[in-house]
Amino acid sequence: MPHKDPVRRAEYQKKYRAGIPIDYERKRGLIKARRLRVAVLAYLGNKCVRCGFDDARALQVDHILGGGRKEKADGNTYRIYRNVINGRAGYQLLCANCNWIKRYENQAVEMPGRTRNG
């Protein structure tokens, strides 16, 4: 959602529903975000540190010591990306599978019917 202002948001949604192409400003934002993500993945080695999986679509920036949820809640994904690019330590790349497995191992999540081991 590109607009916090409810009036601008309503205009955007109206255009979106009508099939009018998203505006230049929005498109530019997406391109910028895309470039930032590509740079972050390259900086962190372009593959999962656990299993070597290297399809960028399923790679996620992980906090080595946890705390990703809190940081995301505090700001946004781009802040994390900027931290990585600015050389802040403590981040690694995990694929989606390894990230979930790590969460179970750290007991950060519980899901019905699943245990730490499967």
Ligand SMILES: [Zn+2]
């Ligand atoms: Zn992995």
